[in-house]
Amino acid sequence: MTDGHRLPTETGRAFADFKDKAPNWCPGCGDFGVLGAMQRAAAELDLDPDRTVLVTGIGCSGNVTAFFRTYGFHGVHGRALPAATGIKLADPALTVLVAGGDGDGFGIGLGHLVHAARRNLDVTYIVMDNQTYGLTKGQVSPTSAQGFVTKTTPDGSPDAPVDALALSLIAGATYLGVGFSGDIKRLTELIKGAVRHEGFSLVQTMSPCVTFNKTNTFSWYKDRLVDLEAEGHDPTDRAAALHQVTRTDGRIPHGLIFRTERPPLHRAVGVLGGREAAPATEDLEFTLRSRAADLKALRDRFA
Amino acid sequence: MGRFEASPVSVRRTVHERSSGVRIPAPDERGGSSSWRIGGLAGEGIDTAGDLLAKAHVRAGRHVWVTRHFPSRIRGGLTTCTVRVAGHPVAAPSGVVDVLVALHADGADPVKQSLRPGGILLYDESAVTPPDGPTDHEWVALDATGMAKALGEPRARNTIMLGASARILGLDMTVLEDVVVERFGKKRDEGRLSEVAEKNLAALKEGFDGVADVSPPPRPLPPETPRQGDLFLSANEAFAYGALVAGCRFYAGYPITPATTIMEYLAATLPRFGGVCLQVEDEIAAANMAIGAGFTGARAMTATSGPGLSLMAEAMGLAGSTETPVVIVDCMRPGPSTGMPTKTGQEDLSFLLHGGHGEVPHVVLAVEDLASAFTTAIDAFNLAEHYQCAVYVALDLALSMGKGDTPPFDVDGVVLDRGKRFARVGATEGAGAPETGEGYARYRETADAIPLRAVPGDVGGRHYANSTEHDERGYTTEVPATRVAMVDRRNRKLGDIDTLHQGLIFEGDKDAPLGIIAFGSPVPVIREALALARPQGVAGELCVMRRLLPLPRAELDAFFDRHERVLVVEGNSTAQLLSHLRAHCPEAHRAESLLKYDGDPFRVDEVLAAVMRPSEVTA
Numbered sequence: 001m002t003d004g005h006r007l008p009t010e011t012g013r014a015f016a017d018f019k020d021k022a023p024n025w026c027p028g029c030g031d032f033g034v035l036g037a038m039q040r041a042a043a044e045l046d047l048d049p050d051r052t053v054l055v056t057g058i059g060c061s062g063n064v065t066a067f068f069r070t071y072g073f074h075g076v077h078g079r080a081l082p083a084a085t086g087i088k089l090a091d092p093a094l095t096v097l098v099a100g101g102d103g104d105g106f107g108i109g110l111g112h113l114v115h116a117a118r119r120n121l122d123v124t125y126i127v128m129d130n131q132t133y134g135l136t137k138g139q140v141s142p143t144s145a146q147g148f149v150t151k152t153t154p155d156g157s158p159d160a161p162v163d164a165l166a167l168s169l170i171a172g173a174t175y176l177g178v179g180f181s182g183d184i185k186r187l188t189e190l191i192k193g194a195v196r197h198e199g200f201s202l203v204q205t206m207s208p209c210v211t212f213n214k215t216n217t218f219s220w221y222k223d224r225l226v227d228l229e230a231e232g233h234d235p236t237d238r239a240a241a242l243h244q245v246t247r248t249d250g251r252i253p254h255g256l257i258f259r260t261e262r263p264p265l266h267r268a269v270g271v272l273g274g275r276e277a278a279p280a281t282e283d284l285e286f287t288l289r290s291r292a293a294d295l296k297a298l299r300d301r302f303a
Numbered sequence: 304m305g306r307f308e309a310s311p312v313s314v315r316r317t318v319h320e321r322s323s324g325v326r327i328p329a330p331d332e333r334g335g336s337s338s339w340r341i342g343g344l345a346g347e348g349i350d351t352a353g354d355l356l357a358k359a360h361v362r363a364g365r366h367v368w369v370t371r372h373f374p375s376r377i378r379g380g381l382t383t384c385t386v387r388v389a390g391h392p393v394a395a396p397s398g399v400v401d402v403l404v405a406l407h408a409d410g411a412d413p414v415k416q417s418l419r420p421g422g423i424l425l426y427d428e429s430a431v432t433p434p435d436g437p438t439d440h441e442w443v444a445l446d447a448t449g450m451a452k453a454l455g456e457p458r459a460r461n462t463i464m465l466g467a468s469a470r471i472l473g474l475d476m477t478v479l480e481d482v483v484v485e486r487f488g489k490k491r492d493e494g495r496l497s498e499v500a501e502k503n504l505a506a507l508k509e510g511f512d513g514v515a516d517v518s519p520p521p522r523p524l525p526p527e528t529p530r531q532g533d534l535f536l537s538a539n540e541a542f543a544y545g546a547l548v549a550g551c552r553f554y555a556g557y558p559i560t561p562a563t564t565i566m567e568y569l570a571a572t573l574p575r576f577g578g579v580c581l582q583v584e585d586e587i588a589a590a591n592m593a594i595g596a597g598f599t600g601a602r603a604m605t606a607t608s609g610p611g612l613s614l615m616a617e618a619m620g621l622a623g624s625t626e627t628p629v630v631i632v633d634c635m636r637p638g639p640s641t642g643m644p645t646k647t648g649q650e651d652l653s654f655l656l657h658g659g660h661g662e663v664p665h666v667v668l669a670v671e672d673l674a675s676a677f678t679t680a681i682d683a684f685n686l687a688e689h690y691q692c693a694v695y696v697a698l699d700l701a702l703s704m705g706k707g708d709t710p711p712f713d714v715d716g717v718v719l720d721r722g723k724r725f726a727r728v729g730a731t732e733g734a735g736a737p738e739t740g741e742g743y744a745r746y747r748e749t750a751d752a753i754p755l756r757a758v759p760g761d762v763g764g765r766h767y768a769n770s771t772e773h774d775e776r777g778y779t780t781e782v783p784a785t786r787v788a789m790v791d792r793r794n795r796k797l798g799d800i801d802t803l804h805q806g807l808i809f810e811g812d813k814d815a816p817l818g819i820i821a822f823g824s825p826v827p828v829i830r831e832a833l834a835l836a837r838p839q840g841v842a843g844e845l846c847v848m849r850r851l852l853p854l855p856r857a858e859l860d861a862f863f864d865r866h867e868r869v870l871v872v873e874g875n876s877t878a879q880l881l882s883h884l885r886a887h888c889p890e891a892h893r894a895e896s897l898l899k900y901d902g903d904p905f906r907v908d909e910v911l912a913a914v915m916r917p918s919e920v921t922a
Contacts, residue, residue, distance in 0.1 A: 021778060053759045055595070058770075065767055066778050071759040072767035073598055074779075075591060076621050082555075082588040086595025086603065087759065089579045090553055094599070094759050115584045269579050279578055280600035280758060284550035285719055287576065295548055295714050298572060302534040302544075303711070 018042045018049070020069040030207030030218070031061050033181030034128050038068060038097070040184070041191040052095040055084040057104035060135045061128035061207070064099050078109030081116045084123045085265070090280040092122070092266040095195060102129040106162045107142040113164065117171035117200050122264035124194040124201045127164070128181070130209035131216045138212030148215070165245040168202045169238075169258060175201035176241065176258040180225055181208070182218050183254070190256060199264045206252065221252065228255030235259045315878065318899045318909040327908040327915070329398040330831060332419065336389035337522035339468060340400045340418075341461070342410020345373055345382040348461035349406070353384030354706065355465060355486060357535060359479040360388045361708045364529035368393045368827075369706040370904070375560065375644045381409040383416070390525030391834075394672050394707050394827030398906040401521045402471060403440075404464045405431050406447070413440045423521050425467055425514070427460060443471070443514055450509045456499075459506035466510025473520040476511060483507055532711040538676040538702035539634065541709070543568035545680025546604055546630070548717055552578035553596035553603040555589040557611060560644045561703035562634040565606040586611035590618035590631065597622070597629040598768055600758035602684050606632035609651050610641060616659045619693055623663030623793070625768040626746065626754065628687035628722070630680075632696045634703040635823075637902050646902030647700035649823055649874035655695045656852050656883060662790065664797045666694040667852035670702060671826035673709035675849060681717055682804060682849075688722040689803065690796050691756055697851070699874065701824035701904040720803075723749075725757035725764045744775040748788070752795035797853050806850030807858050817843035817914065818866030820859075820894070822851060822880065825872045825905045832910035841915055851880075854887050863890035870913060876900040 018039040025031050042052070052070035056062040058077035065072035075083040084098045105113055105127045116125070132150065133139040139152040143164070147156035169176055175197040179187035187205060194201035206221045226247075233255070234240055241258035271278055288295075331337050341352050350371060357367040368387045374380035387397050403418045405411035405426040413424055420439040429448035445467050447460040462483065469479050487500035496504070534541075543565045546554075554573060556566040570580040579596075583589050589605040596603035607615065612633050622629045633655060637648035655667045666686050670676045679696060687694040725743060745766035746754050754775075757764025767777030772789060774780045800806075811833055819829050826847050833843050846862050863869060871881040871894050878898060884891040897913045899905050 049765055050762045051760055053599075063779070065769075069765070071765055072769075072777070073595065073625070074767065074769045074771060075594075075625075076617050076770050079587060079591040079618070079621075082583070082591035083595035083598075085581075085583075085588075086553060086555070086592035086597070086601075087599045089581075089592075090596040090599035090601035090603070091760060111584055112588055115588070269581070270574055271577070271579055277577060278601075279552035279596065279603075281760070282550075282552060282577060284552075284602065284721070288548070288550065288714075288717060288719065291576070292714055294575070298547070299534065299544060299712055299714065300532060302536040302540065303532050 013043050013046050015039050015043045018069045019067070021066045023067045024063065025060060026211045028210040029060070030130060030181035030209065031064065031128050033184050034061070034126065034187065034205050034207050035064055035067055037179070037184045037187035037191055038064070038099070038126065040188040041195065042070070044188070045192055045195055047095055047195070051093065052097065053087055054097045054099060055080045055087060056098070057100035057109060058135070059101035059104045061099060061101040062104060078104050078107070079112065080104065081109060081112040081121070081125065085116065085121055088121060088123055089266055089269065089271055091278045092271055093278065096123040097195070098123050098125040100127060101134070102127060102131060102141050102143040103133050106164045110142070110162065114167060114171040117168045117173040117202070119265040120172060120174055120199045120262050122198050122200070122266060124191065124203065126191065126203045126205060128205050128207035130207050130213055132209050132213040134209045134212050163245065164202070165204055165257065166242070169241055169245055172200070172262070173202050173258070174199035174260050174262050177201070177203045177256045178252065178254055179203055179205040180221055180254060181205060182222060186255065193256065197259065199262055224250065224252045225254040226251045228253050228257065233257070315896045315898065316913060317876070318897070318905070319901060327912045330835060330907045331387070331397040331399050331401060331522070333835065335391070335525060336387060336393060336397060337401045337524070338385055338387045338397045338399065339402045339404070339472065340383055340385040340416060341404040341406065341464060342381055342383040342416060343406030343461070344409070345380050347406050348458060349382045349384045351486070352461040352465050353386050355479065355482050356468065357386045357706065358482045359474065360386070361533055361535045362478050362482065363475060364527035365390065365525050366392045366708055367535070368395060370396045370701070371704055373645050381407065383410060388525060390528070393831065394705070395831055395907055396904060398908055402468060404468060406460055406464065408432070413438070423471060423517065425464065425471065427464070445510065445513050447510070450513065451506065454502055454505055454509065456502040456506065459503055462503045462506035463510035463513070466507035467514045470511045470514050471517050471521065473524055476507070480504060480507060530710065533708045534711055535706060535708050536673065537564060537704060537706045538670055538673055538698055539564040539704070540568055541673045541676035541712070542632065542670060542680045542696070542698065544712070545677040546684070547572050547576065548714055549681045549684040550602045550719060551604050551630070551684060552576065553593060553601045554578070554580045554605065555583050555592040556605050556607065557583060557586050557589055559608045559611050561636060561700040562606040562608050562611070562632065564703070565632060565634070586614040587618065590615040591621070593629050593631070594618060594622050594625070594627050597627045598625060598758065602628070602688070604630040604632065606634060608634050608636050609638045612651060612654065619659035619665070620661050620663060621770050622693035623659070623665060624770050626691040626793070627768065628691055629693050630683045630687055630696065631693055632698065635697060635699040637900065643902045645700070647824060647874065647904050648900060648902065649697070649699055650879070650900070651697065652851065652875070652879040652883070655697060658693065658695065663793055665692050665852065666690065666797065666800070666850065667697065668694060668850055669697040669822040669848060671823055671847055671849070672702070673707055676702070677712040679849065685720040686800070686804060689720050689753070690800070691722060691753060692796065697823060699824050705824070723753055723755050725755050726761045745777055746773065746789065747775040748792055751799065752792045800853055801855055801857070804850060806848070806855035808847040808849060809844060809862070810847065811844040812842040813844050813865060815842035815844055816867040817841065818846060818862055818869045819843055819872060819914070820846045820848065820862070820869065820880070820884070821872040822848040823874070825874060825910070828905045828907055829872060829910050831907045832914055835907065835911060836914050839915070843914065851883070854883070856887055859884065859888050860890065863888055869894040870897055871895070872897045872905065872910065874899050874905065
């Protein structure tokens, strides 16, 4: 057991306790709102920064690790979910948050999204979707609309956008929400619900890029968002959730779309957190000596 | 084409050139060992038959090496399994076969199957038609198909042939019966055999009774020197077992020949030790998951072959940048691209030495036999945690899928090195002045350049592991001085590895003019070639490379200094190992190269030819 690993949690953390470096995003970037909601949610849930890991990929939003004061892992482009899988399984007692953009999660890393959803990996995945590539200065993204004109698609994007919500729902995600960085209060509640939820939670967040996307602006989203609560949507109804993520009226569902219970990956593979020694917290020296007889019995099966 | 066009080799010789008319005898032809081969279609129990015979030999106190030859498909296509038995430890095929067993016509070609003149060809008469007229071989017919049908177990043709082989070879049937019973099991109620075991025992007897004694036997069996508890397994199994003992608790992987048996072993055993073994969507995920688990403090590993390693290339740099311990095993097969999935080679060395784009130190180890597979697994995890970096381990298909005997591994002697851990020493060593309210900095400079490692959950160890270049706390930086300091510290990290790990093993005659350098599956072949050369007046010293990076420079320089002629043996076409040696060792320019890249392992006679007749070596 790693010394000091399981000390009692301090209580009463504030928003400021989760502030780290000042963000270097463009003024007015939607990601400020998402970061604010993450910090509020962390404070209100009283997350322990020493037992929380924020895993990110590459992109403007992936830089959030340095602005959010917990353990952080800023991996390679598109591979945040695999890294988070290793982290969560190595020590399921940790709270694992994953954040990144639409390019990272739905372009280069899309395959991992489907697999994390079907495994019901117990992490909260916050995607800041701005429908463009910001860090590389304005190219088409997997969530850009067909016909979207960028420097790499001068005649308009030939591709239909990836529908990550529908994909995740079909793949087996057990918590699905859509947030908007212009509504921090609701986004905070969505993130809190996602962290409390045991299983794969996707919080898809509309987070406008004010520099490279002059189409999908704050007001563009505001005009299209539909308040799911006001619509009387039942998030435990899978058919209704499927209806929401396949809407044909051009509106964007806003709020909690779906929630269900299913054993998460770490329980399915028998790795438990808390008092039990997890792969990361086991005293290997002790095991090597105390279970030498078991190890030798395994060896002698080759004899 | 640069490095592929003209390999920087003064004397380059491949085993594929057929220049000399002089034939070097295979080791079996010199006595002391003999080879038995069974061939049939994939799915006919070829490997099972080979394993059973080999295990019987080991139980009786003989040494074996089992090699498999098979196409990349599940059913159909000729598969062979060759059991070489000897009175001394062997880990190499002989190159000739004394007894060939054919379950299918495709396996009954004595020339293609290297059956020696005068050798015995035992065949299933329902499947194979012997040639008309005189032949160089003794054809022995058995109606294995009919016998199997009569037993009500049509799949038992392999066991019938095994029984017949036991008689031809002069093998003790009781030992063979024991291993058959072990393999096919007893019933739950004590003592009684399962139906399938009963049938296989009957098949064994049918086969034994179906052929006549061969007197004298085709080759006398090597002497028996019974040893206690010797194991019979592949290098993959030995490595996977070593990983388990070393405390590997996280494995993620994607099936690929010839690495998959590592995952299969860990899938069966890791959960019993609280560990996790996952088959995941691809090798990119596998490597990133292992790195995530390593970052969190678990001993983590993935194993693959060339195509998967290519997919892991970006993650290799991630482990370096975040200074995360992880073990990545490459069971090599020939490339490029899909290459030859069921053949062997050593073509990934250059790739392993570079390990992804950019510059970051890592360790490359190699396994050369079963004993070193176990110890290298322990070393790999210890070095990964000690130096907080990726450790790559090279195996090759000949070792990954070859099976042999080895003395039992020493579990009690295993020592673990978990490296510098924040939680163990508290926030004192390596912890400097508080800058942001905390004293700890994950990537702070230390005397030996190895930083103090905290993992998530360590109170006060909070930090930011970053694939982007970073400062001592992990925050992204482009400040030139910080960048240079980070690169310099990382480059210094492995400076004392020679004091911690024995990278070279020297065997044989230090005073001989000849020195041979090799790693991986060619090593046991060279051992045997040197043993055969010695009575003929040619001695040599073998330098076995267990660590290819960082290169054990001083010892290599001394090796070059003490040998007039140095031969570097490797399984690729561009002399990658020699190029690597030449980049670091001034005297390596005069080394000769012996190369093989047809997909088959080196044979003893091929190495012997290069050892014995330097005058015939062509430039």
